[in-house]
Amino acid sequence: MKKSERLNQELLYLTDKKIFHLKELEEKFAISERTALRDITDLEQLGLAFYSETGRSGGYHITNSKLLLPIRFNTQEINAIFFALQAIKNLSETPYSNEYQKIQTKLLKNLPQKLQNQISLQKEFVHYISQPSLNEVPFFTLLLKACLDNSVILARNFQFIKEEQKLQLLDIFYQAGNWFCHAYNLDLKRWFVLRLDKFETVKLLNTKQSVMNKEQLLDSFRQYEQEHYCIPYQCQLTKIGEQKVEYNSYPIMQIDHKHGKIYLNGKYNKEELHYLVDYLISLGSEVKVLKPKELKDSYLEKLNEIIQQY
Structure with missing residues (x-):
């Protein structure tokens, strides 16, 4: 592993730690004590703030573990990022649709000119043909929030039920040009696979009705799959x-x-x-x-x- 890549991996490894010891770096990254000491000096220059302490509870105490640290990407990783951005640009129906081009522009401006030219050539001659979103999803942001927060929603989706439904969403997934969700109907005690573009109204509820956590929802869905x-x-x-x-x-x-x-x-x-x-x-x-x-x-x-x- 190159030194720059190793330092990058060490930053990632230490970001969520409050304290670390020299021996940790030696064993984790298969390096000598001398190399580990040099790396610690380099990590400090990169922005990792810490102080050392001797004794039984000694070690290196990190003082800014929650701060964003400069993470460096190698050429292969940069190419992978731009490939991914190209691959998802056809998924126009997401809450982040307008951000993909901004991300690409910001990343490109921070690259050396030689690498910018390489990425430009890649965009010109390497094409990722993917299935675009076929339908607009007006309530995507709200449905995503309900799924992530495990909130109950009151919604109209006329695929199966012709009236408002109280739903919990297990997940959201994309297939064959459309967005779907696995939704549990709290009144009917039944699971449905619903298309997101078919939702006509969506409202978040502050309900005291007994709801399942994500683990319980997943167990319920697996049982439904076996029976259904x-x-x-x-x-x-x-x-x-x-x-x-x-x-x-x-x-x-x-x-x-x-x-x-x-x-x-x-x-x-x-x-x-x-x-x-x-x-x-x-x-x-x-x-x-x-x-x-x-x-x-x-x-x-x-x-x-x-x-x-x-």
Whole structure:
């Protein structure tokens, strides 16, 4: 490890500590006592404030552990940051949508000219084609806050229930061009997967109603998955089919290799059978439905509907 990188890692290691000992650095970073002493001098010059104390409770006592310290990135890490910014710029529907370009501009101005030129070339000739957000999400900021704070919301989302619902959000996720959430309906005691762009009203509630913490929510959701997705299915995939599934799959799915063949295994709920059929249709000739008969029949019926259009 280069010295600059080691100092960077040492800063990160010490940031949340109140006290450290020379032996810690020697063992953590596999360096000699002499090198550790030199590093401590360099760390002080970089802005780490501390005082040393001898005796049984001695060591180096950090006095500004909560202050932001200058963290240095190497060329590979800088390239990784700009790659990430390029990759997420199509996700226009987030609370931070307007900040990505500002971040990129600030970072670029703080780089040496040679590295700025390299990043500019990278932006010009390296393109990350990703699925953009398909729909506007008016209440994204409020829904994100409710999820992170574990707050109860009173909301209208007409996907399943035609009236206001008291909800707790377990998480928020992005898939196939849309934002979704796993939401627990406190009145119906049921879980739903809801699209964020389908929320028509959202209001944070200061309710005394008994709510679950995140750990309890997660346990409840796992139990719901086991009970709700109860019909097992199996399909056979080609190698290209496997790649397509890996690119766009759902949690209640897994790919298995057995006797030289590739299988897609999972479970579905009868109410959501048409969603699974549409997904399998999207795989084209790279999938063959094996079981159960209900899924195979629905799949063939959908194929016949498509054929009838011609």
